[in-house]
Amino acid sequence: MADKLPTVRWGIVATGMISSWFVTDLLLPTWPNKRANHIIQSIGSSSQSKGQKFYDDYVLPNLAQNSGVNPKVYPDYNSVYNDPDVDVVYIGTPHSFHKQNCIDAINAGKNVLCEKAFTLNAADAKEVTQLAREKGVFLMEAMWTRFYPLIAELRRLLYEEKVIGRVWRTYADFGLSYDVESLPDDSRLKNLSLGAGTLLDIGIYSLTWGVLTLEENVGKGEHPKIIATQTLQGGVETLSSWIFNYSETGRHGILTSTSNVPVARSFARVEGSKGVITIHGATSSPESFTVKLHGEEGEGKLYEFEKPGRGFYWEADAVAVDLSEGRKEDEIMSLAETERIMGIMDEIRRQGGARFPSDTF
């Protein structure tokens, strides 16, 4: 069975935390709903020694899972874009570099999976998506949570089975607890030119839970009105809160992110006319949810989902399947949806006051 799956060869750009998580997951022996095989073909870093350390730490221990391929390590990113054996480039740099990294990879004719947040603002996102369309390469934002089987089941229950009746309201939070001011000045979480602030880093997940639970046809129906506010500390946004108002359905999303308070384990709650669904785990990496009908005795029905490692393989599988079937974008995380999400985050920042040096609004 595994032989019939499409295989994709990845070029990894940057060797920070997220790239280590992504590669470690792709080198797992298997996972639920596995739809593709993945090979780490090459690694690009700011230096040979850093790239080599990444290889030693995250690839070498699991080399047996890499289909006999020993990846090349390059002391730059361009060599990855120009490596003829790479099918798709994975970009794991801080947000502010995504635009240029994508442009370079696309101009080299490569397919691209780029980390969230896709760019710093919607205008930059459109420039990149337009280029990919022109060049005819595949491009996707790595919004991994959207590809969890848990999401598909949750949406089936909400909009096919309608288990909680008419959906009215979603609360979702992503909070981490760190002191921004004590971080080094070059930290991507503190440095505004690297895109610091909670909205693009973690608020994007609360936002995603909002659209996935409140929109029956995600991105294809009514677009929400937004009412937003933000708190800045030393110019860096540390607390964002916003309401989504869907006037056609009457639904509201109450959504927030912060670096000042850790999120609760039950990070989201979807309320309907007949019951409530409470979602547990990390906001980026959900584990289970409980469906409890109004008036029902007990704790409600728990839905649990198996997840070896962290869960990055599901988005990678989607890329591999899209490529094998000749698609230039993914249906779940389409380019239009990325543009829309970036536009929503622009609007929250417009109202809330958080700005990056490169913003033109």
Ligand SMILES: NC(=O)C1=CN([C@@H]2O[C@H](COP(=O)(O)OP(=O)(O)OC[C@H]3O[C@@H](n4cnc5c(N)ncnc54)[C@H](OP(=O)(O)O)[C@@H]3O)[C@@H](O)[C@H]2O)C=CC1
């Ligand atoms: N999907 C998810 O769950 C997560 C996604 N992310 C996203 O991934 C991106 C990277 O985050 P993370 O891995 O935490 O960041 P790190 O700081 O850990 O790593 C970023 C890497 O980018 C490269 N880089 C290039 N230029 C710079 C620069 N000027 N400053 C810092 N790094 C630079 C470096 O790699 P090298 O030296 O090898 O070139 C560096 O190691 C962000 O956009 C973030 O939103 C982050 C965490 C989780």
Ligand SMILES: O=C1OC[C@@H](O)[C@H](O)[C@H]1O
């Ligand atoms: O995407 C992310 O999810 C997990 C967080 O810890 C991280 O800061 C963020 O980039």
